[in-house]
Amino acid sequence: MTLSKRVVRRTPSTAELDERERKLLRAVAAVEERERALRAAEELAQQGSWTWEVGAEEVKWSPQVHRIFGTDPTGPAPSYEVYVSMLHPDDREAVLEKVRNVIATGGQYEVDHRIVRLDGQVREVRGMGRVVLDAAGQPVQLTGGLQDVTELRAAARELNRSRDLFAGVLDAATEQSIIATDPQGLITVFNTGAERMLGYTAEEMIGTSPERLHDPEEIRARAAELGMEPGFGVFLVQAATGQPETRQWTYITRDGRRLLASLTVSAMRGARNEVTGFIKVGTDITELNRSRAALQESESRFRDLFRYAPNGMMLLGVGPDNVDRFLQVNPAMCRLTGYSEEQLLSMHVADLVAPDEAGASTQPLATLQRDPVSGGSVEQHWIHADGSELWVQVNLSRGTAGAGDNVVGQVEDITARKRAEDALRHLALHDGLTGLPNRVLLMDRIEHALEASVRTNRRVGVLYIDLDGFKGVNDSAGHAAGDRALVHVAEQVRAVLRPGDTVARLGGDEFVVMCEDLDDEAAATAMGDRVLSALRTPFTVGEETFALSGSIGVSLSDGSSTPEQLLHQADQAMYVAKGAGKGRVRVGGSDDAADLTQAAQATRHLRLSAQLGYAIERQELVLYGQPLFDLHSGRVVAVENLLRWAHPERGILAPAEFLDVAEATDLIFPIGRWVLRESCRMAALWVSRLGAAAPVVHVNVSGRQLEAGHLHDDVLEALEASGLEPSQLVLELTETHMPLITDPLKQDLQSLRERGVRVAIDDLGTGYSSLTRFTELPVDILKIDVSFVAGIETDPACAAVVRGILSIGDALSLDVIAEGVETAGQAVRLTEYGCTRAQGYLYSRPLPEEDLLSYLAQTEEREQLRP
Numbered sequence: 001m002t003l004s005k006r007v008v009r010r011t012p013s014t015a016e017l018d019e020r021e022r023k024l025l026r027a028v029a030a031v032e033e034r035e036r037a038l039r040a041a042e043e044l045a046q047q048g049s050w051t052w053e054v055g056a057e058e059v060k061w062s063p064q065v066h067r068i069f070g071t072d073p074t075g076p077a078p079s080y081e082v083y084v085s086m087l088h089p090d091d092r093e094a095v096l097e098k099v100r101n102v103i104a105t106g107g108q109y110e111v112d113h114r115i116v117r118l119d120g121q122v123r124e125v126r127g128m129g130r131v132v133l134d135a136a137g138q139p140v141q142l143t144g145g146l147q148d149v150t151e152l153r154a155a156a157r158e159l160n161r162s163r164d165l166f167a168g169v170l171d172a173a174t175e176q177s178i179i180a181t182d183p184q185g186l187i188t189v190f191n192t193g194a195e196r197m198l199g200y201t202a203e204e205m206i207g208t209s210p211e212r213l214h215d216p217e218e219i220r221a222r223a224a225e226l227g228m229e230p231g232f233g234v235f236l237v238q239a240a241t242g243q244p245e246t247r248q249w250t251y252i253t254r255d256g257r258r259l260l261a262s263l264t265v266s267a268m269r270g271a272r273n274e275v276t277g278f279i280k281v282g283t284d285i286t287e288l289n290r291s292r293a294a295l296q297e298s299e300s301r302f303r304d305l306f307r308y309a310p311n312g313m314m315l316l317g318v319g320p321d322n323v324d325r326f327l328q329v330n331p332a333m334c335r336l337t338g339y340s341e342e343q344l345l346s347m348h349v350a351d352l353v354a355p356d357e358a359g360a361s362t363q364p365l366a367t368l369q370r371d372p373v374s375g376g377s378v379e380q381h382w383i384h385a386d387g388s389e390l391w392v393q394v395n396l397s398r399g400t401a402g403a404g405d406n407v408v409g410q411v412e413d414i415t416a417r418k419r420a421e422d423a424l425r426h427l428a429l430h431d432g433l434t435g436l437p438n439r440v441l442l443m444d445r446i447e448h449a450l451e452a453s454v455r456t457n458r459r460v461g462v463l464y465i466d467l468d469g470f471k472g473v474n475d476s477a478g479h480a481a482g483d484r485a486l487v488h489v490a491e492q493v494r495a496v497l498r499p500g501d502t503v504a505r506l507g508g509d510e511f512v513v514m515c516e517d518l519d520d521e522a523a524a525t526a527m528g529d530r531v532l533s534a535l536r537t538p539f540t541v542g543e544e545t546f547a548l549s550g551s552i553g554v555s556l557s558d559g560s561s562t563p564e565q566l567l568h569q570a571d572q573a574m575y576v577a578k579g580a581g582k583g584r585v586r587v588g589g590s591d592d593a594a595d596l597t598q599a600a601q602a603t604r605h606l607r608l609s610a611q612l613g614y615a616i617e618r619q620e621l622v623l624y625g626q627p628l629f630d631l632h633s634g635r636v637v638a639v640e641n642l643l644r645w646a647h648p649e650r651g652i653l654a655p656a657e658f659l660d661v662a663e664a665t666d667l668i669f670p671i672g673r674w675v676l677r678e679s680c681r682m683a684a685l686w687v688s689r690l691g692a693a694a695p696v697v698h699v700n701v702s703g704r705q706l707e708a709g710h711l712h713d714d715v716l717e718a719l720e721a722s723g724l725e726p727s728q729l730v731l732e733l734t735e736t737h738m739p740l741i742t743d744p745l746k747q748d749l750q751s752l753r754e755r756g757v758r759v760a761i762d763d764l765g766t767g768y769s770s771l772t773r774f775t776e777l778p779v780d781i782l783k784i785d786v787s788f789v790a791g792i793e794t795d796p797a798c799a800a801v802v803r804g805i806l807s808i809g810d811a812l813s814l815d816v817i818a819e820g821v822e823t824a825g826q827a828v829r830l831t832e833y834g835c836t837r838a839q840g841y842l843y844s845r846p847l848p849e850e851d852l853l854s855y856l857a858q859t860e861e862r863e864q865l866r867p
Contacts, residue, residue, distance in 0.1 A: 047147035052080060054103060054139050059083055068125060068148045070117035088114035088122065095127065103139045106131050112149070124150045177251075177261070177282040180268070183275055185209055185232035197261075197284055199254030210235075210280065215250045215258070239265045239278055251282070260285050312336040312411030316349065316396070319405030324348040327406055336392070336413055338385030354381040354389070379414065391418040431505040433483055434490035442504035442512055446563035449516045453557055458517045460557040461524040463531060464570035465493075467509035468549040468582040473541075481541040485548060492534040501527075512567065521556060521587050528552045528585035551578035555588040608661040612645075616670055620646050623678055624846035627695070627855070628817060628839040631831050636859050638730065639686075640698040640839060641679045642846050643671070663704055672705045673714050680722035680729065682849060686856060687728065693860050698730045698760065703737045712748035715757060726756030730781065734763045741777060750778045760817070764805055775812065782809050786820025789840070792829050803833050810834070 048064030057079045066073040069086055087095055091113035098109045108130035115123050129144030177194035181187050187210055190202040198213060211219060211232055223230040226237060238245035244266040251261050261282040270276045306313045312333035317325040329344045337344065337352060357380060382390040393412040429441040437445065449460045467489065474482040486509065493503045493511060502514040513531060518524055531552060538547045553573025555566045573588035580586065615621055621643065628638035645653040662668045676699055683697035705711050711731075719726055731752070733741075738761070741749070749759055760781035784805050791798030802818070809816035818830050821840030830838060847855055 047145050049145050050143070052142045054141060057081065065146050068123065068146055069115065070119055070121065086115050086117065088116055090114070098127075099129070099142070102129060102131055103142070106133065106139065108144075123148055124153050175283070177280075179205075179210055179280045179282070180277055181210065181232075181280075182277045185211075185278075188277060189279075194282070197253070197259075197282070198251060213251055215252060218250050235263075235265050235280070236267075236278060239267045240275070242267060248285070249282075251284075306330055306408075309410075312392075312413075314344075314409040314411065316407050316409050317405055318407055322405065324350055333411060336411060337382070337390070343385075352382040352390075354383050357381045379418075389415065391415045431507075434487055434505050436490050436494075436511075437502060437504040439504065439506050442502065442506075442514065443563045443567070445502050446514050446566060449514060450557055450561060450563065450566075452516065454559065456517065459519070459524075460561070460566065461515040461518045461527065462555045462566040462570040463513040463515070463524070463528050463585075464553040464555075464567070464574040465511040465513065465531065465535075465550045466552075466574050466578060467511075467535070468551055468578070469546075470509040470548060473546050473548070477541055477544055477546075481544075481546075484541050485539065485546065488537075488539040489535060489548065492537050493531055496530045496534045512570070518556065521554075524554045524556055525585055525587060528554055532583065532585060549583040551582050552585045553577055553588060554585060608658055609665050609667065611647075612658055612662055612665075612667050615645060615647075616667065616674070620648065621671065621674065622646050622652075622848065623675065623682065624848055625682070625697075625852040626839055626846040627844045627852075627859075628698070628837055629843050631827065631836055631838055635693075636695050636856060637837065638696045638698055639683075639852065639856075640700075640732070641675065641682070642700075643675060644846075663702060668702055668704045669708060669710070672702055673718075675699060676714055676718040677721060680718040680724045683728050684722040684724040685853070687724070689853065690856060690860055694728070695856065696728045696730055696758075698732050700732045700762065701737075703734075706733070706737055706741065706745060709745065709748075711745070712752060715752055719757075726752070727758075729756075730758045730760050732760045732762045732783070735761055736763070738777065746777060753778045753780070762819075779812075779814060781815045781817060784816065784818045784835075786840075789818050789820045789826055789830070790822075793823075793825050799829070799833075802830070802835075806834050 048062040048066070048068055050062065050065050051060040059078050059080050059082075061069075061071075061073075061078050063073050066078075069078075071078065071082075084092065084096065095111055095113050098111045102109045108128070110126065110128045112124070112126050115125055117123060126147045126149050127144065128146075129142050131139045132141035132143060134140045175193055175196075176191075177197045178189065178191040179187055179194055180189035186207055187205050190200070190205040194205075195201055200213075209232060216230075219234055220230045222234045226234060228234065233240075235245075244264055246262060246264040249261055249263050251259050253259065261284050263280055263282045265278060265280050267275050268277045268279055306315075306328075307330050309330055310332055312335075313330040314326055314333055315328035317323055317327050325348050326344045326346075329341055331341075334341055334344065339347070377393070377395045380392055380394055382392055384390045391414050393414045395410045395412075396407045397409075398407050429438060430436060431438050446460065446462065453460050467485075470482065470485060473485045486505070489509075489511065490503065490505065493513065497503060497513065498515070500516050504512050504514070506512060513527070515524065515527055518527075532550060535548055535550045538545050540546075551574050553570045553576065555561075555569035555573060557566060569588040573586045576588075577584050577586035622645075623641045624644050625639040625641050627636040628640060629635065630637050643655050643659070645658055647653050662671055679697045679699045683694070686694040686697075701711060705714075715729070715731070718724075719729065731749075753759060758780040759778055760783055761779055762783045763785045764782050782805055784802055788798045788801045788805075792802055793799075806816050808814070815837065816835060818826075818835050818838040819840065821827055821830065821838045821842045823842060826840075827838065827842060844855065
């Protein structure tokens with residue numbers, strides 16, 4: 001700690017001093033001595049000390065801290081803010097986080113970081129600190145030290161670089177033996193080259209004398225020549241004096257071969273110039289001669305490979321007078337570029353580079369000039385001699401000719417790959433069928449158009465198009481005809497647009513047109529009418545001629561619009577146009593009550609479809625099971641699983657609240673598969689708990705699932721995943737779905753029936769199916785619609801329909817189930833008519849899974865107790 005004031009005193013006489021004064025003087029002198037020693041130690045270690053009262057602005061620095069930060073100790077007192085400002089921006093948060101943590105948790109910290117001095121110099125420091133707590137255990141002070149480690153780190157990096165370089169030399173020198181010894185002559189390094197040359201491993205040689213590698217007679221002869229005792233010293237006559245010595249020696253390999261080697265022996269010295277060991281670098285002269293011959297052969301081979309390589313090869317200048325200049329090219333390079341050898345040798349690479357990449361041709365060359373050992377690789381856009389585009393991959397290397405003013409370049413034609421990448425990029429932003437922009441590209445263009453409209457004070461219009469009659473084309477002529485219809489629409493709409501307009505396909509039969517630079521609604525409506533006229537153009541598929549129309553919703557920007565808002569408003573207006581009779585244009589923003597209703601419906605559709613997508617991800621959908629009873633025995637013979645939505649805000653929602661939205665989107669497919677899987681899982685659980693008394697499960701199938709053609713595979717996957725026997729599953733199709741059952745689907749249903757799955761027709765009596773249809777389809781069960789059961793006691797017509805359906809079931813050997821039974825009178829009448837199975841609130845409401853399982857178990861227990 002530095003004394004804030006120096007003690008000034010007079011030297012009293014011995015007689016005037018008492019014992020207390022002498023002790024005080026000795027203590028002050030000791031403090032001053034320690035302070036001087038501390039300053040000296042801080043200077044030697046380049047480490048200072050500091051103190052900071054937690055929360056205070058002022059920080060106390062020792063003189064060495066001032067020297068580290070480059071600040072004046074006699075200037076204004078340093079502050080915490082000044083300290084923070086001098087932390088390197090990239091390290092600041094890490095250091096402050098350490099300080100905050102140690103204040104919060106106590107203890108101490110140590111962190112290496114950088115500071116930026118006032119003179120701009122960046123220094124590397126090591127900061128240390130610890131917390132001082134008061135009697136209550138609260139942090140009141142931070143004390144610590146700061147050490148400048150810049151030179152230490154630089155030395156360490158240089159040491160590592162030297163070590164890496166030495167290791168690299170050892171690893172690279174596979175054709176030379178490098179043997180290092182300590183001053184006493186024991187081997188400490190035996191590299192790969194030595195292993196290859198002499199046959200010994202490093203493990204065998206390290207710690208032994210290299211004399212065992214030499215001819216003893218040769219060592220004795222050399223010792224006699226030098227007038228000294230034979231031994232390791234014969235190799236060190238000149239090396240010990242600081243001069244490398246190169247002589248020819250005979251090596252004896254592990255297998256007894258003798259080879260002549262050129263050995264250079266040098267002394268290794270430490271920091272104080274003391275000898276720390278010796279290093280012997282040996283080269284097999286025979287191998288050297290062979291290598292020279294091999295080099296000549298390699299050069300010849302390189303010339304041949306250069307000339308006859310299938311890829312373009314070039315020798316480029318990198319000197320100040322010939323940078324980027326072709327010095328040599330092969331025939332493949334001429335074929336690649338379309339220029340002759342003479343033409344290329346008079347050109348630079350920059351002459352081939354396309355204008356959009358001007359200046360980029362010398363980038364890899366500049367990299368090689370800065371770092372000769374590195375390679376350079378870059379993709380470049382060139383122009384062929386005939387003017388066509390050419391994309392190439394250029395790989396440059398100095399090879400072993402690093403000192404020369406040239407580099408070798410290999411050029412690969414990647415034009416096909418670049419075109420494939422462009423095609424993939426196009427696919428990512430365009431519709432695969434029509435080639436029109438997709439939603440991603442459309443939204444980007446709308447955003448740019450809105451930015452431009454702010455500058456020009458013009459309006460951007462969005463036309464949302466939904467085709468009328470497209471489903472009829474698909475149903476009557478097949479999906480190929482539907483695809484042709486979509487391509488036809490794309491062509492017709494594109495033909496009537498202005499050059500700056502965009503038409504995109506969002507999916508299905510929905511298209512969007514974006515128009516820039518519009519004046520008002522009239523201009524947007526006129527554009528919509530032009531598009532409608534284009535849509536009505538007839539087209540032919542095979543021998544059939546079709547004509548489509550469309551419903552178009554229009555939205556116009558108002559200066560604060562976003563792409564999402566414009567698209568949403570146009571979508572709502574399209575629903576209004578479709579609800580008003582189709583084949584018309586409607587501009588968003590109308591206050592007409594009917595329009596508002598249509599818009600509200602559209603908003604509901606959009607909101608629910610988004611929420612329903614999240615509901616699937618968050619597993620908010622649940623199944624409620626309603627038991628089906630045998631009216632004679634009172635036993636539960638089946639359970640119909642009914643879909644519910646456990647909405648986080650609105651509670652449990654019935655299918656009427658959301659299923660129409662799911663049916664109108666592709667969400668119905670994952671929902672349908674989930675219902676199948678969950679129902680099979682639940683039914684398998686009933687079997688495991690109830691055994692043979694377990695009821696079968698009824699699962700409702702939507703019309704969209706039938707149309708998609710995946711029902712067969714979805715059912716088999718659900719059965720396999722759950723382990724449920726097929727005989728425990730019943731698929732319920734509504735009567736209105738029966739016309740959708742095509743021959744392929746009928747075959748799928750028949751295949752499922754053969755495995756044991758049964759098929760029920762739900763809501764019977766609400767459709768228009770003929771009796772013939774029942775005999776054609778694989779049906780096992782008929783379900784009487786709730787509306788007929790409700791009127792069975794009061795309406796003779798309803799009673800007649802119920803009796804008729806029961807008769808049909810009896811005639812065709814089909815089971816019949818009555819739905820919606822709510823009163824005992826209805827149950828009695830159904831029994832009188834011969835109905836044996838029913839479901840409804842009279843017996844049980846739909847129950848969640850846990851309650852349902854308990855209900856089934858209790859029902860089975862009651863059955864077992866019956867006499």
